[in-house]
Amino acid sequence: MAEKSEAGCARPTGGLVGEPDQTQEREVPQPTKETKRMIQVGKAAPDFVAPAYHQGRFTSVKLSDQLGKWVALCCYPGDFTFV
Amino acid sequence: MSVDSVFVHKMWNDHELSKMVEGGVPFPMLSDGGGKVGTAYGVYDEQAGVENRGRFIIDPDGIIQGYEVLTPPVGRHVAETLRQIQAFQLVRESKGSEATPSGWKPGKMTLKPGPELVGKVWEVWKTDMASD
Structure with missing residues (x-):
């Protein structure tokens, strides 16, 4: 688990590891080239880092820090949804 | 992981989920505001601005072994x-x-x-x- 993060007023965001920080500069979209990454079983999971809440603390999670363990990554539409 | 902020995760955990599970959610609740991670995993619905229900099994070498994606x-x-x-x-x-x-x-x-x-x-x- 990564170190505790301070809770500032800015909303923390994460992103893919190795991608340019889009909060700094916005890339001009290239209409000619479709570079959407697709996931595939048997292939590497895209690495990312994301802010997280865990057991009373704000922290962050980097997928590649979990190497050596089995990971179940789950996502859902939103907090306080019913299912 | 959802597009909610870690602050909303805390409120959901503290005010609802901890009433279902003693001690609250035992694993980290990740925030993917903007859906960048969800987009890479093919679960981000740009129109709705949220992630679908996805579940990915990643092995100790970082390889995706299986996944399941459901509508909400x-x-x-x-x-x-x-x-x-x-x-x-x-x-x-x-x-x-x-x-x-x-x-x-x-x-x-x-x-x-x-x-x-x-x-x-x-x-x-x-x-x-x-x-x-």
Whole structure:
């Protein structure tokens, strides 16, 4: 688990590891080239880092820090949804 | 992981989820505001601005072994996820010499793929084993 993060007023965001920080500069979209990454079983999971809440603390999670363990990554539409 | 902020995660955990699970959510609740991670995993619905219900099994080498994605109204079955992880763990420990047939659960028989099994699966595996 990564170190505790301070809770500032800015909303923390994460992103893919190795991608340019889009909060700094916005890339001009290239209409000619479709570079959407697709996931595939048997292939590497895209690495990312994301802010997280865990057991009373704000922290962050980097997928590649979990190497050596089995990971179940789950996502859902939103907090306080019913299912 | 959802597009909610860690602050909303805290409120949901503290005010609702901790009433379902003693001690609250035991694993990290990740925030993917903007859906960058969800987009890479193919679960981000740009129109709705939220992620669909996705579940990815990632092995100790960082390889995706399986995934399931559902639209929002239908929930997952956690026991099935655990069963799949147990199956992938067994296969990994056997270094690929064993495979788990349809309906496999821990303790049930595995298959050992090889020339002698070709055309003989019917002798050891029955269709009712797929769903019992």
